[in-house]
Amino acid sequence: MTGGTAPHPTGDELLRILAALGNPHRLRIVAALTEGGRNYVSRLARELGIxxxxxxxxxxxxxxxxxxxxxxxxxxxxxxxxxxxxxPFAFALTPEAVAQAAATITQEEKETVKETAK
Amino acid sequence: MTGGTAPHPTGDELLRILAALGNPHRLRIVAALTEGGRNYVSRLARELGIxxxxxxxxxxxxxxxxxxxxxxxxxxxxxxxxxxxxxPFAFALTPEAVAQAAATITQEEKETVKETAK
DNA sequence: GGCACCTGTCAAAGAGAACTGACACATCTC
DNA sequence: GAGATGTGTCAGTTCTCTTTGACAGGTGCC
Known part of the structure; x- marks a missing residue:
């Protein structure tokens, strides 16, 4: 079983994952849930002090x-x-994995869509 | 040599790495350097269009x-x-790795310490 | 009813990251 | 000298994210 390490996440997925983990609080939240097992919001908030x-x-x-x-x-x-x-996620962070994922990044057309306005 | 997959980065290091990769531009930059090899700033900027x-x-x-x-x-x-x-970096992203790293996060004492206030 | 616990959301403020344009510097070529 | 190339940095604007406080709802117990 397992599924090995490193599936092939799309660029947007990888981006979302990295951005999600690139934050002190969220990293601690994942750590708390990993070590302490499932927990509910109010209790977790109390334990983490936020x-x-x-x-x-x-x-x-x-x-x-x-x-x-x-x-x-x-x-x-x-x-x-x-x-x-x-x-139970498992991703391998390497230059190759990044290169592969980057190829499928959706350019988020941040078009400030003021489409015809009205 | 090598060191295999997943060294034991400190919490702050992991945080810096994840935050660095959690950005469309930076992910693309790493991808470009991985596929195209070494490159210099001005040229890279032109190629990436930024x-x-x-x-x-x-x-x-x-x-x-x-x-x-x-x-x-x-x-x-x-x-x-x-x-x-x-x-040539190589990190394994798993709940366990996160938990281990999170334990060594420097609490940045955002001290606003108005201790004793008045 | 009133209190304690849970859930969720919102608006507004604050902090930090991202982005741009202009500047200064150096070198080689015409 | 003028122009093209490369380097770097700075100030200011803009944007996104983060954070807080107040509010809404729900249930069970004394």
Missing amino acids: GRPLLHMHLQRLEAAGLVAGSLEQAADGKAVKYFEVT | GRPLLHMHLQRLEAAGLVAGSLEQAADGKAVKYFEVT
């Missing part, structure tokens, strides 16, 4: 990159709790 | 992360030219 809104945003970014996965569950006492856990 | 000052900044960031290396050389006709080339 605000809930902030953690919420970071988790969203990590989830968008596919590095963590969240699921809203129903606790035994009926309260809604959102648990997050890390996705 | 301004020299901008490329200069990105290269500096990549160099600070240890992903590329530059050397100011003397061309045959006496002109000074700065060549850049990629450093």
